[in-house]
Amino acid sequence: xxxxxxxxxxxxxxxxxxxxxxxxxxxxxxxxxxxxxxxxxxxxxxxxxxxxxxxxxxxxxxxxxxxxxxxxxxxxxxxxxxxxxxxxxxxxxxxxxxxxxxxxxxxxxxxxxxxxxxxxxxxxxxxxxxxxxxxxxxxxxxxxxxxxxxxxxxxxxxxxxxxxxxxxxxxxxxxxxxxxxxxxxxxxxxxxxxxxxxxxxxxxxxxxxxxxxxxxxxxxxxxxxxxxxxxxxxxxxxxxxxxxxxxxxxxxxxxxxxxxxxxxxxxxxxxx
Amino acid sequence: xxxxxxxxxxxxxxxxxxxxxxxxxxxxxxxxxxxxxxxxxxxxxxxxxxxxxxxxxxxxxxxxxxxxxxxxxxxxxxxxxxxxxxxxxxxxxxxxxxxxxxxxxxxxxxxxxxxxxxxxxxxxxxxxxxxxxxxxxxxxxxxxxxxxxxxxxxxxxxxxxxxxxxxxxxxxxxxxxxxxxxxxxxx
Numbered sequence: 001x002x003x004x005x006x007x008x009x010x011x012x013x014x015x016x017x018x019x020x021x022x023x024x025x026x027x028x029x030x031x032x033x034x035x036x037x038x039x040x041x042x043x044x045x046x047x048x049x050x051x052x053x054x055x056x057x058x059x060x061x062x063x064x065x066x067x068x069x070x071x072x073x074x075x076x077x078x079x080x081x082x083x084x085x086x087x088x089x090x091x092x093x094x095x096x097x098x099x100x101x102x103x104x105x106x107x108x109x110x111x112x113x114x115x116x117x118x119x120x121x122x123x124x125x126x127x128x129x130x131x132x133x134x135x136x137x138x139x140x141x142x143x144x145x146x147x148x149x150x151x152x153x154x155x156x157x158x159x160x161x162x163x164x165x166x167x168x169x170x171x172x173x174x175x176x177x178x179x180x181x182x183x184x185x186x187x188x189x190x191x192x193x194x195x196x197x198x199x200x201x202x203x204x205x206x207x208x209x210x211x212x213x214x215x216x217x218x219x220x221x222x223x224x225x226x227x228x229x230x231x232x233x234x235x236x237x238x239x240x241x242x243x244x245x246x247x248x249x250x251x252x253x254x255x256x257x258x259x260x261x262x263x264x265x266x267x268x269x270x271x272x
Numbered sequence: 273x274x275x276x277x278x279x280x281x282x283x284x285x286x287x288x289x290x291x292x293x294x295x296x297x298x299x300x301x302x303x304x305x306x307x308x309x310x311x312x313x314x315x316x317x318x319x320x321x322x323x324x325x326x327x328x329x330x331x332x333x334x335x336x337x338x339x340x341x342x343x344x345x346x347x348x349x350x351x352x353x354x355x356x357x358x359x360x361x362x363x364x365x366x367x368x369x370x371x372x373x374x375x376x377x378x379x380x381x382x383x384x385x386x387x388x389x390x391x392x393x394x395x396x397x398x399x400x401x402x403x404x405x406x407x408x409x410x411x412x413x414x415x416x417x418x419x420x421x422x423x424x425x426x427x428x429x430x431x432x433x434x435x436x437x438x439x440x441x442x443x444x445x446x447x448x449x450x451x452x453x454x455x456x457x458x459x
Contacts, residue, residue: 012447013447014442014444014445014446014447015443017421017443017446017447017450018421018428018443018446019347019350020347020349020350021350021353021421021422021425021446022346022350022351022353022354022425023421023422023425023426023427023428023431024427024428025427026345029345029350030345030346033344033345033346033347046347048454049450049454050347050349051457052450052453052454052457053308053422053450054305054307054308054349055308055403055453055457056311056403056407056418056422056453057307057308057309057311057312057315057423058307058308058311058403059311059402059403059404059406059407060311060312060314060315060404061307061310061311061314062314062320063320064306064307065306065310065323065324065327066324069302069324069327069328069331070298070299070331072328073298073328073331073332073335074295074298074299076332077295077298077332077335078295080335081293081295
């Protein structure tokens with residue numbers, strides 16, 4: 001079909017685009033290929049179509065493949081080549097009839113080839129190693145950044161929630177006063193009555209052993225309700241939602257020698 | 273400024289190296305055709321890591337079947353393109369791909385933050401953004417056809433059937449679409 005058309009007709013027919021895109025039937029594609037090869041104008045046209053298509057597909061790349069991809073392939077190729085050479089080494093056995101001088105040259109040539117192949121392999125090995133170590137470094141960095149991002153995101157959220165609670169209409173700061181233990185102990189509770197929520201931040205309590213704990217309590221008349229054990233890290237935030245709707249009469253902190261307790265063991269701080 | 277040899281010379285070198293079973297062929301293909309071919313692979317596969325696997329498989333195929341390429345029968349780029357397209361299509365049809373894709377989607381919804389930080393670390397390819405905008409500007413009738421013929425490797429008959437247009441229109445439209453792109457690229 002292509003042979004019947006003249007140059008302009010071929011150009012306008014859209015066949016060249018289909019030919020470059022590799023979607024023409026084989027026979028037709030070969031016919032166009034021969035016509036293009038023999039005509040510089042058509043060749044130029046084909047090169048431009050090819051460039052346009054290459055630009056189009058390049059534009060879809062968001063990230064280039066990792067740089068070590070080609071090195072991994074080249075390494076694999078080197079392995080295949082040395083395997084092929086290994087199989088070819090049997091040929092030497094067939095040369096027994098050659099005189100000793102020829103054989104010696106062959107041996108030297110084989111040794112040089114072996115050394116060269118070994119050196120190339122070594123070179124690729126070092127390059128690959130280098131790439132792998134860079135890759136591993138990048139992965140480590142990525143993991144670290146992911147972890148710190150998560151920590152920052154969580155801290156950021158806590159801080160936001162804390163500020164929101166502090167700025168709440170019915171929020172009050174309830175200072176707890178020392179009644180036992182160290183004088184330096186300081187802690188206040190941010191309490192929002194409408195939401196029934198409390199928050200703690202930046203408290204300062206004397207250090208405890210791993211077994212000991214400070215426990216937070218809400219006091220309703222004669223009833224004492226546990227709000228849980230404080231974390232050892234006093235730099236973070238603690239948020240609690242009270243189960244009851246009414247405001248507690250007081251908040252208290254107790255010292256617990258054996259960790260979380262059902263009733264306060266030694267109340268060390270209490271709100272007025 | 274670095275002077276680059278004309279594309280024809282590079283092609284000739286690649287063909288010569290492929291014939292001689294010289295690994296330099298693969299290095300040159302990677303240097304000169306990586307973006308265009310990887311773009312095709314990525315468009316079909318849609319996932320960066322898997323597209324990289326397909327690119328690696330394609331490079332190995334170029335090497336293994338390189339001596340089958342006949343410059344008397346077709347262009348080198350078209351030969352490379354066909355291998356990448358076939359390898360990509362085989363990949364997306366594989367069970368392995370479907371399993372990995374569904375696992376990955378689940379993982380992505382669970383860890384949005386890690387995707388954000390990952391995109392900050394891995395350098396994106398920004399040079400193609402301008403051309404991508406041009407491609408996006410193309411009318412859908414051209415875009416769809418380029419997608420089917422160039423990226424999916426459909427025959428003109430298959431494309432005509434899928435888009436429900438006459439065979440003649442397929443040829444005219446692909447010509448018009450690529451001509452538009454060529455004009456925009458030139459300007």
